Amino acid sequence: MNNQSKPIDQKTTATAHMKTDTTQSSSENSISQMKGSANAKKDTAATNKASIGNRYKTLADLEYKGKQVIILNNNRTTFSKSDLSLSKGSWQSFSNVDSLNRVGVANAMLSKSLMPTEDREPLYVNPTGWKNKKIKVNGKTEWLYNRSHLIGFQLTGENNNPKNLMTGTRSLNDPDMLIYENKVASYLKRTNHHIRYQVEPIFRGNELVARGVHMQAKSIEDNEVEFNVYIFNVEQGVTINYTDGSSSVQSTATINNKTTSSTINRDTSSSNNNTTSVSTSGLTVYPGDKATVSVKTKPNVQGTIEVDYSSGPSHASGLEPKTSDNKGNIRWIWEVGTRTKPGTYNVMISVNGETIKKHLVVK
Template sequence: MPRRRRRKGSVFTYLVVFVAIIVGVVSTTGDNGNQSSNTAATSSSQPAWREKAQSVIQSVTGGSDTKNSNSTTTGKTTASSTSQLANLTYKNQQIVKVNGDQPTFTQAQLSTSKGAWQEYHNLDSLNRVTGADALLAKSLMPSAEREPLYVSPTGWHNKRITYQGKTDWLYNRSHLIGYQLTGQNNNPKNLMTGTRSLNAPGMENYESDVASYLKSHPSDYVRYQVTPVFRNTELLARGVHMQAESIGSQQIRFNIYIFNVQPGATIDYQTGQSTVSNS
């Protein structure tokens, strides 16, 4: 029997259907676009779906999704220390993996002997935030709605921008450890000036994965660390270094650096002042 000839374009058709299914699944578990970091409830499996969809697209087309490369793809870096991360230059990938995306906590730092805890490091001589550590658990998560923020971190010179087709603010008061994880709100040691895209979707997506995991594993712990990265005496952070590891499982594991940048804005990191091209 002669072989049936494959109809031209069928591979692309199957690809479109497959990706559409994946996108449909992801959209049902995504955040609701809220500016704060206390209400998103993304499924912890979402990054795997996103990476699988992107992998399929690349394997068939032989390229990357350049239209969304600034916000959805993740790069990598050999930088590891805070000073090395501070000297990185943003090159169209806002999130880069550090140490191959593997956290670097020691066994002592992963100890659960004292139960859940949270720690916010002292401000430095320039009044800048310096970092936060925690052993997260469901017991630390708040039940009350977040109240409005009023603390103004260093570099806070806000203005309106157009972002993703909507009028928004250039800066957010960004929690180092999101409110949805510990209930910390107007704590000066836990707030930095972060761009809209750094705060959400950048940090918020990772925070929501952790929150979703803790809600579904109420007896488990997640070791968590966030370090703002400043260059020299600049008042606005160049980015944030985030890493987390669920203890006793492999479900939460990441080590990433997020650049504190915003499309359409030229930022003076020394002061936090900016020029916006699409206001």
């Protein structure tokens, strides 16, 4: 009996082989599934990349037809679920400049904690296509270009970062981008919530000046804030050469089909020929002081003010367009930055068809 083979041994051996075969098959299936999952992720990533590339080209090929801000995708963002995750908390990131030194897309998960507590320093970085000059359109003298932040300074305090600055027209920067930035900033201050934010400059080919910017934002903890817009980088009455940033002012007939009013380049506070007077008693200040301009004009007319520092037009709080009260009074009060260099700076006040030039003296 000791020399006979035991059936149980054969069965055990067969069972072992079956287990080995099953384990191997299961392992192969697992590897196959992993490869399939990995390939699926690669395909999804490739599809998403292609979709983004197609969207970029579509925007780059758009032609301006009189409307500077265009709503995209019914104002709904195209962020993915992972894009909206709060797993990393608050953050911001910028693309490296390309071979032409142009900026790329900027992303952020914004919150109040990222917002600056110090005044903004003067800007000195010159982005691609920076051929700035003062122009006169419809009787108003102004700078054509601003050093435009992709992620606005008021949102994260990012300032002289070459990866965050592009050459943008005054109207692109203020009011168009600023309107959306202010909406985001107001929400963050009021709620202490988060907003997923993205700004992408859109270039055509190898041009050095962007044709526009694509802005998206969505609040995370609620649905209060969401927008998806494209803003053309244009300026009324100006033809821009996007290849290098050079520009030319169109003829007055092209601007508004009639003769435009000329700029009133004067330093007097009143004139018998005009209905607007300006008080400049609050325009001699020290860095950190509040400057004041008071205007007397007709009731219920809109006025704008521009303060031109050496770095370009100021975007300080208090310099927004205003409407005169029922007695014709307008007052602008703003804080001069603590790092503003002593000097004399132009202040352009436009009210009721008049543009009046004054001077801010910083001691």
